[in-house]
Amino acid sequence: MSAIRIENLVKTYGAVRALDGLSLEVEQGSIFGFLGPNGAGKTTTIRILTGLAHPSGGHASVAGVEIGHNGALARRIGYLPEEPAFYGWMTAQEFLEYMGQLFGLSAAARRKRAGELLEKVGLGEVRKRRIRGFSRGMRQRLGIAQALVNQPEVLFLDEPASALDPAGRRDVLELIAGLRGQCTVFMSTHILADVERVCDTVGIIHKGRMLRVARQEELTAAYALPVFRVDVTGNGNQPLAAWAEKIGREGMVEQVQVDGNAIRIRVRDVENARGWLLHALAESGLAVERFEVVKPSLEEVFLNLVNEEVRQ
Amino acid sequence: MKLFWAVLSKELREQWRTYRFLVTLIVLSLFGLLSPLLAYFTPQILQSIPGVEGLSEVIPPPTVLDAIGQYIKNLSQFAILFAILLPMGSVSGEKERGTAALVLSKPLPRGMFLLAKAAAYGLVFALSLLIAGLAGYYYTALLFEVLPFDRWLVMNSLLWLYVMVYVALTLLFSTLSRSQAVAAGLSFAVLLGLGVVGISRTVAVYLPAQLINWSAMLFIQPQTAYWGSLAVSAGMIILALLAAWLVFRRQEL
Numbered sequence: 001m002s003a004i005r006i007e008n009l010v011k012t013y014g015a016v017r018a019l020d021g022l023s024l025e026v027e028q029g030s031i032f033g034f035l036g037p038n039g040a041g042k043t044t045t046i047r048i049l050t051g052l053a054h055p056s057g058g059h060a061s062v063a064g065v066e067i068g069h070n071g072a073l074a075r076r077i078g079y080l081p082e083e084p085a086f087y088g089w090m091t092a093q094e095f096l097e098y099m100g101q102l103f104g105l106s107a108a109a110r111r112k113r114a115g116e117l118l119e120k121v122g123l124g125e126v127r128k129r130r131i132r133g134f135s136r137g138m139r140q141r142l143g144i145a146q147a148l149v150n151q152p153e154v155l156f157l158d159e160p161a162s163a164l165d166p167a168g169r170r171d172v173l174e175l176i177a178g179l180r181g182q183c184t185v186f187m188s189t190h191i192l193a194d195v196e197r198v199c200d201t202v203g204i205i206h207k208g209r210m211l212r213v214a215r216q217e218e219l220t221a222a223y224a225l226p227v228f229r230v231d232v233t234g235n236g237n238q239p240l241a242a243w244a245e246k247i248g249r250e251g252m253v254e255q256v257q258v259d260g261n262a263i264r265i266r267v268r269d270v271e272n273a274r275g276w277l278l279h280a281l282a283e284s285g286l287a288v289e290r291f292e293v294v295k296p297s298l299e300e301v302f303l304n305l306v307n308e309e310v311r312q
Numbered sequence: 313m314k315l316f317w318a319v320l321s322k323e324l325r326e327q328w329r330t331y332r333f334l335v336t337l338i339v340l341s342l343f344g345l346l347s348p349l350l351a352y353f354t355p356q357i358l359q360s361i362p363g364v365e366g367l368s369e370v371i372p373p374p375t376v377l378d379a380i381g382q383y384i385k386n387l388s389q390f391a392i393l394f395a396i397l398l399p400m401g402s403v404s405g406e407k408e409r410g411t412a413a414l415v416l417s418k419p420l421p422r423g424m425f426l427l428a429k430a431a432a433y434g435l436v437f438a439l440s441l442l443i444a445g446l447a448g449y450y451y452t453a454l455l456f457e458v459l460p461f462d463r464w465l466v467m468n469s470l471l472w473l474y475v476m477v478y479v480a481l482t483l484l485f486s487t488l489s490r491s492q493a494v495a496a497g498l499s500f501a502v503l504l505g506l507g508v509v510g511i512s513r514t515v516a517v518y519l520p521a522q523l524i525n526w527s528a529m530l531f532i533q534p535q536t537a538y539w540g541s542l543a544v545s546a547g548m549i550i551l552a553l554l555a556a557w558l559v560f561r562r563q564e565l
Contacts, residue, residue, distance in 0.1 A: 050417050053564040069561070071419035079417040085410035087322075089329040101318035102418040146414070 003028040003063060003154050003184035004049065010057035011044050011208070018044045020208035021058070026201070031180055033199030033216075034188040035302060041208040042188035043082060046158050049186070050079045063153040075103065078152035078183075082159045084143030088132030092123050092142055095131060099149045110149075117145040121175060137168035144175055155179065157187040161194050173198050192299045204305050211305045223301040226254075228265045228277055231290035243284045252276060264294070316424055323432035336394050337440045343390055344444025347383035348451040376456035380467075380531050383448045387471055388524050391437065395478040396499045398436075401492035402429050403483065403560070408490055413565040423557045426483065430553055433479045434472075441468050441475075463534065467527040470542075474523040477545050478503065480552035487556040487563075520545040 004026035011019040019041045026032045036042050047053040049062055051069040060067045063076040086095055093114050100110025118127045121141040126134075134142065140160065147155055160176065161169040177198045179185055189195060195202055196216070203213040212219065232240060244263055248256040252273050255266040267273035270293060281288055327333040351374045358371065403426070406412035416422060445468040452459060481502055485495040510516040522541035529536040 047413075047564070052413050052417060054562075069416070069422070071421070074417060074419040077417070079414070081410055081413055083410060084414060086414070087326065087411060089326060098318070098322055099418060102315070102415070102420050104314065104419075150418075 001028060001064065002026060003030075004032075004060070004186060006045075006049075006058070006060040008058040009045070009048065009055050009060055011041070011048060011053070012056045018208055019048075019055070019058075022205070022208060022210055024203055024210055024213060026184060026186060026203075028184055029181060030201050031176065031185040031199045032187065033195035033202045034186060034205060035190070035192065035195055035202055036188075036205035037190055037306070040190075040205045042190075042205060043158055044208075045205070046079075046156050046186070046188055050077060050156055075150060076153045078147030078150065078155040080140075080143045080147045080155075080157045080160055083163070084139055084146075086131045086139065086142065088130060090131055091128050092118060092131060092134075092145075093127040095142070096145055096149060099146045103150045105149075113149060117148055120148075121145045122171065137164055137171070140164060140168065140172055141175070144172065148179075152183055154184045154186060157185065159189055160187060162189060162191060169194070192302055204302060206306050206309050209309075211309055219301055220295050223304055225294050226267050226270045226273075227294040228267065228270075228273070229262060229290070229292055229294050230265070230277075230281065230286075230288060231262045233287040233289055234261045240286065243286060247277075247280055261289075315420065316428060319420065319424055319428035320431055323428050324435065327432055327436050332398055333436050333440075336398065336436055337443060339390055339394070340387060340440040340444040341447050343386040344383065344446075344448035345451055347386050347448055348379035348455055351379040351382045352455040374456075376452060376459065377531065379448075379452045379456055380459075381528060383452075384467070384471070384524060384528050387441070387444060387448075388474065391441070391471065391475045392478055392503065395433075395437065395475045396482050396496050396503075399429065399433055399479055399482040400486055400496040400499070402433075403486040403556075404490050404492050404495055405486075407563075407565060416565060422561045426487070426553065426556050426560060430480060430483055433483075434476060437475050437479070438472055441472050444468075459531065463530045467530050470523045470527040473542070473545050473549075474520050477520045477548050477552075480549040480556075484552040484556040484559075487560045517541060518544050520548065 002025040004024065006022055006024040009019050009022040010017065022041065022045060034042055034045070044053065048055050049060060049067055051067055051073050055067070062073060065073045065076060067073060090098065096114035096117055097110045100113055105113060115124075115127070118124045121144055123138060123141055123145065126138070131139070131142065140163075144157070144160070147157070157176065161172045164172060173194060176185060176187065187195075187199065199216060201213065202216050202219055204211040214222070240261065240263060241258055244256045244258045247253055247265065252267055252269070253265060254268060257264045265273075265277065267277075274293075278291070281291070324333075355371055355374065403412070406415075412425075416425060445464060449459065449461070449464050478499055482495055482499040485498040486492070489495050489498075506519050506521065510519050510521055516522060517538055518540040520541060522538045523545060526536070526538045526541065
């Protein structure tokens with residue numbers, strides 16, 4: 001069963017179509033990266049899926065429950081807004097215990113759960129400090145903790161690491177990666193590196209429409225470039241430039257670029273070229289350090305997809 | 313019920329920790345305590361001011377009715393001010409900050425979220441008026457005469473009901489708008505508007521402000537009652553909270 005199922009979701013604000021027939025299925029237990037530029041419709045989608053906003057059209061269900069502001073949905077999900085806000089006069093422990101109360105946990109159970117979560121997100125030592133004195137990173141970690149109070153089946157994270165410094169981002173992404181297998185994570189972001197680090201499936205949204213949904217490896221493979229990169233050691237080798245010139249004359253090769261001790265070879269057919277190139281390298285006498293097919297970064301895939309959409 | 317208690321207890325703790333309850337309690341108690349004192353000592357204060365010594369001879373000696381009048385006038389004015397200023401940001405502020413979205417993504421019905429706020433303000437004002445009332449009652453008894461305690465209690469209950477009309481209206485306006493200033497402005501506009509409408513005596517007896525007159529009449533003509541005003545006030549509270557709920561349950565956060 002899909003953890004999230006969205007069919008033709010539409011959301012309009014006056015003349016603006018924030019979501020334009022969005023359809024999507026998210027596999028149970030996956031960490032789904034919901035990727036798109038600012039204003040693509042990521043937050044709107046999450047607000048609809050968490051019952052905080054109403055769709056103008058279409059259907060969606062989360063953990064088998066039809067969306068809307070209802071207790072059945074709220075019991076199954078966790079939600080971290082882009083900029084989580086708390087009651088500053090509460091301590092971190094009090095806030096999590098209050099969240100536990102909203103889920104009907106007993107006093108002992110919510111105290112225990114709050115303690116566990118604060119340790120998990122690294123706020124154990126500041127559990128008795130008022131939240132108003134928390135840094136942005138601490139608030140984000142507390143935000144993740146509050147979203148996990150009810151051990152949700154589906155966890156919605158809206159740009160969980162966008163506003164953090166590199167150290168804070170690393171911590172938060174590690175926390176999210178640690179949730180693999182515990183629940184389905186639906187994480188929106190416009191930062192491609194974050195998706196590459198933790199997500200197994202990626203959905204690319206642009207102007208309220210889903211451009212592509214695929215596993216991360218499939219996506220990068222689909223947009224793989226027919227380019228090999230070879231690194232050689234710098235000392236005692238035959239000149240790389242001479243070899244580059246030689247293979248450049250072969251019919252299988254389209255273009256050769258030498259950059260220091262590295263060479264990029266664009267070929268017509270990756271699979272046919274692989275064996276031939278390895279053989280040619282072995283014959284060349286070059287001391288090879290690295291040989292690989294160049295993988296496109298998710299950023300290149302993303303830009304390709306968006307550019308294709310714009311062209312259409 | 314457990315859920316309602318959880319939210320109400322959070323609201324009450326918020327009132328306490330943010331000093332709103334304490335400030336309301338201190339200000340109202342101070343006026344409750346000072347009112348009979350001021351009524352009693354005003355002639356003596358006037359006599360001690362150079363140039364207006366003769367004025368004190370014109371003013372009749374203060375009576376218990378002056379003390380009651382002072383008490384009602386001071387308490388109703390300040391309590392109304394607090395009834396508008398305290399709840400003006402209670403919903404709009406939470407919407408603006410984002411705490412409402414976070415909390416209401418949990419299994420908390422929106423009606424309960426609103427009702428807990430109204431109940432918390434109800435308790436804050438009930439307790440503040442009770443302490444102010446006890447202080448006022450004690451000093452009135454000390455300086456003038458012992459009044460029937462049950463009537464004193466009814467008088468404060470009428471004051472509370474009057475205050476709650478504006479608490480409920482401000483909560484409604486706070487739900488309708490995203491700005492605290494707009495919520496407060498609309499409540500003051502209603503206060504002013506009802507004041508203007510109340511110029512007509514036939515209409516005035518049905519308006520919430522008549523509760524203030526009723527509370528004063530309890531010690532002059534105890535048989536006088538303004539049930540119409542009481543019904544309208546209670547109706548306004550219920551309708552305002554109902555309207556707030558109807559609007560809030562459809563609002564996007």
